[in-house]
Amino acid sequence: MRKPTDPTSHQEGPKDPTPIPWDALEAWEDPIPMQDTKTLHHMVRRSKNTPHSTTGPHTTPRGTPKTPHHARRALPIAPRRNPISHQEGPYDPHGHHEGAPKLPHHATRDTKTRRHTKRGPKNAPHNTTAAPQPPPTGPPPAPGPVTELRAPKPPLLALSPPHGGRCGRTRGGGAELSRAHRPHKAGAAHAAPRGGGRKRGGGSVGLGGSRGRGMELGWLLWGAAVLLLLHLLMELSPAVNFVLRIGFYYVLCIVCSGLTAPVCLLVNGGRTVKNMRIIKTVVKSFKYFFGLRFEVKGLENFDVEGPAIIVSNHQSILDMMGLMEVLPDGCVQVGKKELMYAGTVGLITYLGGVIFINRKSTTSAKMVMAEVAKTMTADNVKVWVYPEGTRNCTGDLLPFKKGAFHLAVQAQVPVIPVVYSSFTTFYNPKKNLFTSGKIKVEVLPPIETKGLTSDDVSDLTDRCYNIMRETLFRLSGRSGEGKDSS
Ligand SMILES: CCCCCCCC/C=C\CCCCCCCC(=O)SCCNC(=O)CCNC(=O)[C@H](O)C(C)(C)COP(=O)(O)OP(=O)(O)OC[C@H]1O[C@@H](n2cnc3c(N)ncnc32)[C@H](O)[C@@H]1OP(=O)(O)O
Numbered sequence: 011m012r013k014p015t016d017p018t019s020h021q022e023g024p025k026d027p028t029p030i031p032w033d034a035l036e037a038w039e040d041p042i043p044m045q046d047t048k049t050l051h052h053m054v055r056r057s058k059n060t061p062h063s064t065t066g067p068h069t070t071p072r073g074t075p076k077t078p079h080h081a082r083r084a085l086p087i088a089p090r091r092n093p094i095s096h097q098e099g100p101y102d103p104h105g106h107h108e109g110a111p112k113l114p115h116h117a118t119r120d121t122k123t124r125r126h127t128k129r130g131p132k133n134a135p136h137n138t139t140a141a142p143q144p145p146p147t148g149p150p151p152a153p154g155p156v157t158e159l160r161a162p163k164p165p166l167l168a169l170s171p172p173h174g175g176r177c178g179r180t181r182g183g184g185a186e187l188s189r190a191h192r193p194h195k196a197g198a199a200h201a202a203p204r205g206g207g208r209k210r211g212g213g214s215v216g217l218g219g220s221r222g223r224g225m226e227l228g229w230l231l232w233g234a235a236v237l238l239l240l241h242l243l244m245e246l247s248p249a250v251n252f253v254l255r256i257g258f259y260y261v262l263c264i265v266c267s268g269l270t271a272p273v274c275l276l277v278n279g280g281r282t283v284k285n286m287r288i289i290k291t292v293v294k295s296f297k298y299f300f301g302l303r304f305e306v307k308g309l310e311n312f313d314v315e316g317p318a319i320i321v322s323n324h325q326s327i328l329d330m331m332g333l334m335e336v337l338p339d340g341c342v343q344v345g346k347k348e349l350m351y352a353g354t355v356g357l358i359t360y361l362g363g364v365i366f367i368n369r370k371s372t373t374s375a376k377m378v379m380a381e382v383a384k385t386m387t388a389d390n391v392k393v394w395v396y397p398e399g400t401r402n403c404t405g406d407l408l409p410f411k412k413g414a415f416h417l418a419v420q421a422q423v424p425v426i427p428v429v430y431s432s433f434t435t436f437y438n439p440k441k442n443l444f445t446s447g448k449i450k451v452e453v454l455p456p457i458e459t460k461g462l463t464s465d466d467v468s469d470l471t472d473r474c475y476n477i478m479r480e481t482l483f484r485l486s487g488r489s490g491e492g493k494d495s496s
């Protein structure tokens with residue numbers, strides 16, 4: 011919080027023509043202190059340390075044997091204790107709870123001293139306009155510094171004790187510009203003056219107001235010009251269009267992940283599949299920014315009793331929008347472990363219960379999947395796997411990895427194939443193509459695995475591959491022969 015200047019220099023009335031130190035006004039409008047980030051860290055730490063809270067395979071407490079059990083917690087279970095309810099006393103988002111940082115003393119002290127500035131000392135005469143000055147005698151003074159040549163500043167401040175923040179949390183307090191004089195807000199000229207509610211003479215906006223509005227207009231014009239230029243460039247150059255759109259997608263993912271993570275922590279307390287509902291709500295809105303539409307069929311095929319393994323084709327990072335468009339409740343995904351280190355996106359995938367595997371180590375990946383097979387039934391969660399093991403935007407399918415099908419057979423749960431039509435009609439990084447488009451999504455009937463063993467995994471994989479490939483070609487409107495023409 012910036013140290014406010016001496017409030018007396020902001021007395022009402024045009025006594026002193028010298029310009030008001032505008033920056034000093036800022037001191038009266040400091041933002042509300044940010045939420046105490048220490049509390050947030052405290053919550054995260056508490057949620058990790060509570061005996062019942064789930065942790066991912068990579069966060070087993072020190073000393074735990076690195077046996078397959080480390081994956082035991084791979085599946086998210088709603089933590090049985092919510093770190094927020096363990097705060098001393100009720101948790102107050104405005105930070106007025108135990109241990110919250112107090113406002114610095116001088117800020118409160120100033121509140122008292124400033125109390126007198128609104129109307130001057132307590133028993134001073136109630137003069138709403140300055141007493142007339144006696145006419146100056148003797149020769150006219152030589153013109154002083156430039157400042158004296160400037161038009162005198164209009165009366166500016168209806169001072170009242172500071173509220174310690176922009177939003178005026180104390181009763182009627184706070185050093186604030188009378189609305190009629192607030193220098194930077196468009197349309198403020200006609201707002202009723204605040205602070206004490208007494209009518210102030212004259213509603214005209216001071217010079218500062220028009221200058222502020224001019225600046226605001228300038229910025230608006232600049233912004234419009236930049237946007238127009240960008241739009242023009244995007245129209246003229248596919249490469250610029252592609253870079254800006256995919257860049258915007260990355261920014262959207264990073265920023266929204268950073269904003270959604272605290273919400274997940276506050277609502278669900280830590281890593282749990284329940285966070286997927288929140289993530290899904292946010293990601294489902296992304297399609298509108300890119301003019302993408304989804305046409306979904308067969309959602310009823312998700313209505314199976316208990317857990318299941320869902321397998322789908324994987325074309326690009328845009329798949330997250332398609333994933334969230336149809337994601338059933340209580341469904342976690344299998345992802346490459348590198349994702350966990352992708353900044354805020356890694357945090358949100360961790361909080362959403364994503365199961366991280368090391369694709370480069372079949373052994374460790376198998377162990378994780380084996381553990382998942384054991385726990386998914388107990389936790390009644392579905393697991394979404396991309397059997398191609400990587401992104402593939404050719405309009406065809408890569409050969410399937412077998413892990414998902416071993417998982418289904420080991421857990422004796424059905425496999426539900428999901429197919430997304432080819433993105434190649436609107437998205438092709440090699441051709442710098444990224445426009446709006448329609449994606450057809452089809453959820454196919456479940457394939458039972460009851461009674462199957464690991465010997466049947468190869469057949470199961472091939473069967474699923476063929477059904478999904480045929481569906482992909484049908485949805486993408488192409489013949490089943492050969493590679494995509496693109
Ligand atoms: C709020 C705003 C947010 C905005 C941001 C959005 C956030 C969204 C939030 C949240 C959603 C996040 C979503 C993330 C999604 C990420 C997707 C990816 O990362 S895709 C890459 C990782 N996925 C895979 O790799 C596929 C699964 N892979 C497998 O299952 C593989 O099979 C694996 C890794 C286990 C092994 O792969 P191998 O490369 O070794 O090849 P193989 O042929 O499958 O296996 C080799 C041998 O091992 C046996 N084997 C494989 N798995 C086995 C198992 N589990 N048990 C026993 N044997 C197994 C097989 O039978 C095979 O043996 P024989 O050839 O038959 O002799």
Ligand SMILES: CCCCCCCCCCCCCCCC(=O)OC[C@@H](O)COP(=O)(O)O
Binds near residue numbers: 260264346399
């Ligand atoms: C704050 C610092 C952020 C650091 C940069 C993070 C940028 C991440 C934005 C990613 C947007 C969403 C990603 C969804 C998951 C995904 O689709 O990952 C690709 C993998 O399936 C397969 O990867 P690959 O094997 O390389 O094809």
